[in-house]
Amino acid sequence: MIRQANHKAFANGIPALFAFLAPLTLVVASIGALWSMAAPTLGETSSVGSALSSLFSDVYVMRAVRFTLMQAALSAILSALLAIPLARALATRNFPGKAAILSLFGAPFILPVIVAILGLLAIWGKNGPMHTLATGIGISGFSIYGLPGILLAHVFFNLPLATRILLQGWLAIPAEQWRLAAQLGMSSKAIARHIEWPMLKERLPGVLAIIFLLCATSFTVVLALGGGPKATTIELAIYQAIRYDFDLERAALLACLQIILCAGLAVISRLITQDHDTGESLGGAIHRSDRTSRASRWVDWSVIILALAFLAMPLMAAFLRGVNGLIMNPFDAAALLPAALRSIAVAMGACLVMGLISLPLAQLSIHLKGKTRRLVELPGFAIMVAPPIALGAGLFILLHQHIPIDRLALPLTSLLNGLQAVPFALILLTPAMGQIKRDYGKQIQQLGMNSKTAIRLVHWPLMRKPIGLSLGITAALSIGDLGVIALFGSPTAPTLPLYLYQQMGAYHMDQAYGSGLILTLVAFAFFLIFDKGLAGRDKN
Amino acid sequence: MIRIDHLFIALDDWQMTVSLTVKAGSFCALIGPSGAGKSTILNAIAGFLPHGSGQIFIDGQDMAPLAPADRPVSMLFQDHNLFNHMTVAQNVALGINPTLKLNKQQWQKVHDALDQVELSGMAERLPRALSGGQRQRASLARAILRERPVLLLDEPFAALGPALRKDMLKLVSTLAEKNGQTIIMVTHHPEDARLAADQTALVQDGAIAQVGPSETFFANPTEALKAYMG
Amino acid sequence: MKALTLSLLAASLGLTTSLVAVPSANAADKPTLTVYTYDSFNTEWGPGPAIKEGFEKTCGCTVEYVSPGDATETFNRLRLEGGSSKADVLVGLDSNLVADAQKSGLFEPNSVAIEGLHLPIEWDASTFVPFDWGYFAFVYDSNKLSSVPSSFEELINAPDDLKIVIEDPRSSTPGLGLLLWVKDVYGEKAADAWKQLSPHILTVTKGWSEAYGMFLEGQADMVLSYTTSPAYHIAAENKTNYKAAAFKDGHYMQVELAAVTKSSQNKDLANAFLSYLIGPEAQTVIPTTNWMYPVAMPEGEWPASFKDLAKPDKALLFDTEEVPAIRKKALDEWLGALSQ
Incomplete structure (x- = not known):
């Protein structure tokens, strides 16, 4: 057998293994912790089988x-x-x-879910133009619920x-x-x-x-x-x-x-x-x-x-309510600015996590044959569908005796947001990396580029576009996501979405719409910064 | 001298066994139908394919333990010889140092190589601003700079017109002769072999069906060659 | 590469942590009282900041709030931590969870001198001290709704286009309140009542915010909230059109409680905090920040916005010991009745 040159750019075995196992371990460990906590609190040990059968019945x-x-x-x-x-x-x-x-x-x-829902209802709900239209053309009892x-x-x-x-x-x-x-x-x-x-x-x-x-x-x-x-x-x-x-x-x-x-x-x-x-x-x-x-x-x-x-109509409705909320109420920069900064910090952390997991996974996938390469999507999917409340409780049980978890609410939100963005990033990164391997893999080997050189001269210039878009999506998702921060909680140091929910919880609906608008603008700005900024201009 | 000794390659449900000797400084053409395994032989020599039993020797040295970059081989492909995001000069410079950290003297060598392939004015252009022939000449310039004894050509001129292809073949032959390089070229055009190759081999169904000096090769065709030439 | 990965991860964790970590200036010489409370208690609009400031003036200590979610989630956090919790005090336990809290064995009797509590019911405050309370009620906009139901019966019999939005009892405290309210009023016939109510239910939301937001947007005629909700609109917005419908059936109560944890290392401070919580300073803050009735203030001293609120004739509250069993049964009935 020919000894293969060490040309694998972003990852060889260890980072890829880490990227594949870390998210899965996180999910399994959290749920395992939840499970292990169960026996003592219940005071009795019941078998998995009986628990399952009670579930299915x-x-x-x-x-x-x-x-x-x-x-x-x-x-x-x-x-x-x-x-x-x-x-x-x-x-x-x-x-x-x-x-x-x-x-x-x-x-x-x-858009934060609650703002989007209220925007949709402004158009399709009672009193909304679509409702009026439906009633106008004789559809009575039109209801979207x-x-x-x-x-x-x-x-x-x-x-x-x-x-x-x-x-x-x-x-x-x-x-x-x-x-x-x-x-x-x-x-x-x-x-x-x-x-x-x-x-x-x-x-x-x-x-x-x-x-x-x-x-x-x-x-x-x-x-x-x-x-x-x-x-x-x-x-x-x-x-x-x-x-x-x-x-x-x-x-x-x-x-x-x-x-x-x-x-x-x-x-x-x-x-x-x-x-x-x-x-x-x-x-x-x-x-x-x-x-x-x-x-x-x-x-x-x-x-x-x-x-x-x-x-556009629901977005416009939410937008107008946001503008209205900002006009009607004094702009509370003292609260909004730190919240925005925290959200941005969380988003940057999420971007880092996304990169550290997605790039090795994308790299791993191009070394796998045929459809088995799809398996690299599993860790991202698992995090995406893991119920936040169970994940949050499990992580808490797992970590609280070792680290001050309330202080770590933001980093943990970064971590989970970053992992949740992995499936989206893989959609963009895997094909780009595959194409580089197809087009230039042999050149890189023949010229004897080492990993560092290949990243600098080939992967980075050719992948900054999909990387930029992935980072943009990750940042935007993370800035808009309430995430697990609500579960670990740090209300005196809220992120933008948490602040918005706090305002709603305190009857401040108008201000919350205003915060929603600011949140959307911040998220969008970061999306553009990464997407357009990193992608760079083609030199010609 | 290149000596391929009972080289066995298996890819999925396809396999080939090849033995072939090419004299040092000579030009060998591989012809044959698509899928016969012509490119596979080149990829094996260049080190892009793991192979089973058998050996490849170049000037007496066993290639098996060597990574592609360490082999005394430069290979030109039909496409993607140049990185589209780098200038022509950068692409050629990779032949001297793959990290693109070159001193003044080395850059001078890059420009000399571009002169040799008549691309002097194109150094700062991106590959997509070049014609197909110019792109392959730039790739050739890089191969010159790499100074490897063996040049493998995997149909690099297939997409060019007949006149241009002829010119390129001449250029390759001249340069190889000057530098004492051995060439193995895969081609779909028997006339290319007649024109430039000292030695021609017909690859068919994962084996070499006929091999010999180009003149006698075409003068005394076997049944297989007859069938291929039509 | 792995080492690099880990160190990058650690660096980013450190970076984000530094943005959250509140430097405790003189933590060395002052004890810290750790108060677990629900999130809205401790926002800039809640009573938390003023109470912290007021108590710190006298206690020679630092108050630190920890808020892992709503009231139920906060209590569950304590349950997860068990005896190793650093919580000294839990503020905001819902009266419906008292039986679970007793059973958990995480709390111990307080030494607070309790006198002059103004509650419409009897309450044994030896472990769980009430600090505010309210009635669940349907809130409506009097500019839009003219014939307001004054009982569940009238709500059931109202025209079908009278829509209410309620919260899910599985994910929300007011939702659970309504569940127990209907159970208290209808007893064995609760399932039928829910079935009859169902045409009026526009939707069931995850939490109070979604429901109240939808109501303010005019999606529904009434929303399940508190009798004290209109006080916010009067005090903060000068709007008097939002009103709570008084039901002849009586209104189910919510009493919010505070307790000292067994694992507390600062029990004297913890008890002092409870005393402060039901003292005049904190009680003055609570109504217009938490929008609940104060527990230790005669009605005459209530803020102006509270004086004109609908006042239920009858307060309903299950015996705390019975709640877990009733809750389970009522939830099954609710699911059964509304899932068809």
Whole structure:
């Protein structure tokens, strides 16, 4: 056998192993700690088997499982289905400000959930324009509460994400294929079958998997818009187990159930699907001859305008309430500034964690063969779906005797935020790293570049774009996330989202809207700083 | 001299066994249908492929323990010989020092090499501002600077027009002759072999079907070569 | 690389920690009283800061708050820490959790001289000292809702378009309050009552903030909150249109309690803090920061905004010992009735 040169840039065995195991260990250890705490508090040792059987015979738990899976699956399918015509229209039509609009697409993602819900309700709820419209055209008793409301909110949150990924797919179709289609006089239907469907077949499973995960764990939305305990989640059952029954064993089991069901389903769906590259540019438009008719233009523009209205109206409602809140109330810089700084510090920590985990994992994935490479996504998925309340309690049990955990609320939030961002980062980093290996792997070996040189001369210049975007997403997610800080708590030193919740809890709704606006602006600013700043300009 | 001795390579459900000797300073062409294993032989010599039994010797030295960078070999590919984000001069300079830390003298050598391939004015351009032929000439400049006794060409000129391809072959032959390099080239064009190669081998189904000095090779075709040439 | 990874991680932890860590200036010569309390008690709008300042003037100590979430989560934090907790005092235990708190064995009787408590019910304060209290109630906007139900019966029989928003009893304290309120009023028929109420329930939220926010946005006609909620709108916003509906059935109470922990190393200080909490200074602060009734202040001295609030005729509260069993049964009934 030929001794392989040590050319592996970001990682060789140890960092990759660390990156793979650390998040999983964190989850397993937290839940294990929860479990180990259970026996003494219960005063009796019950077998896992009997605990499991009590879980599965609990009609409410089973209903929660079914409902969680159903609403998440429906949300994912609906978001993806709606993203198809939208991405197609955006790929075909060019207009001034398209890039800016695609950037703004990230906003629903950053917004604190409670602000987003109230923004949605301002449009779709009672007294909202959509409600008035529905009543106007004779639909009485129009109400978004229940499954429709949950789906509406989830599409609002996830349509932009799905659209971005699919749009990249459309733009990645080689121009030759469109020319070929034009030459052969292919109809839209034929193009859809021979050109677009193969692309969608590769990308849709990934889109579905990540939206499924996001929706399966979106607990506040499901509860607020679900209309009652019919719409219940596994996470609520965990709340019940921990809060009142203090039944940590049951909580640990429920947490396992949630992680295995959700992360397991996601990984399986990834294992049976194709690889694809993402992270290509979103600029420009494709030229296709089948959609030049007046009718098709009309369809595309309607799709774009409707989608923009759907996404922008709740954002505008939240924005206007935020402006109003800032005008009506004196700007409390003494409280807001430190909160913003804390959030930024948390976000920077999260970015560091994300980088330390994602880069070795991305590197690991390109050394794995075929579909096994998808397994590197498991640690990120596991953290993403681990119920925060169980994770928080478990981490607390694990750590409180060794470190002053209340002082560490912010670093722990950094850690968990960073890990939660890993799945998003991997979507961007893995293909970029794979491409470098494909295109330049042999050159790097032949020229005898060592890791440091390869990173400096090849990986960094070629990956700063996806790295910048990953950092931007991580920072934005982290700044907007309430996270575990609420569980470890440090109310005298709150982050922006915690401060916002505190204001709401103290009846200061208007101020909270103002804080929401500031939060969104800060998150967006950091997104742009990383995305545009790090990506750099192409030298030409 | 390059001596490949019963080299066995298995990739998934495909395998090949090859023996081949190329004299020092000569030019050997590998022709044959797609998928026959021509590039695989080059990748094995360059050290990009792990192989099973058998050995590769260059000037009597066993290649097995050597990493790609340590082998007396430079290889040119059809694509991606140049890093698109570096200037032409930087790309060539990598041949002297892969960390791009060069002194003045060394930079002078870079420019001399660019002169040799007639790219003097292009040093500060990015590869995408160059034509296909210019890009491959820049890659060649790097190969010159690396001063390795063996040059492996994996269809680097396949995408160029016939006249340009001929020019490039001439350039490669001249440079190799000047520097005493041994060349193995994979090509789809038998006329390339006729034109430039001292020795030609037909690779088919994971084995060498026919090998010999180029003149006699084409003059006395075996059934396999006949079938390939059509 | 691993060492680098770890040191980078440590550096970032250190960086973020330095932003949180409150330097305790003279920790060396002053004892620290650690008070566990729920988050909203200790925000800039809550009573926490003023009480800390006031108590520190006299105690020769430093008060340090720790707030791991809402009242239930704070108590659960103590349960997780068990005997090793550094908490000296727990402030804000919900009366519905007293049985669990007793059973946990984490608290010990106090030595506070308790007299002149103004509570609508009898309360044994030997371990758990009440410091404020309130009634759960449905709050409405009198500009929008004209026919206000004055009992659960009237709420049930109101037109279907009268919508209420409530909190989930599994994740929220007011939610649990409503659950016990309905159980207290309807007893064995609670499940039926919930079934009849369900057409009026617009939605059930995770916590109070979501529910109250939705109500203020005009999504629902009424929201489950406290009789004292309108006092905030009167005092802070000069708005008198928000009112609590007085129910003839009586209103379920919430009593907020404080207790000294068994593991406390500063028991004298802890007891002194409890005394301060029900003393005149703290009691004056509490109504307009926590928006609850003070426990040791005659009605005549209440702040102006509290004087015109709806006053229930009848206070309801289960015997604390019975709560855990009732809670379990009521929750099952609730789930059963509303899940169909």
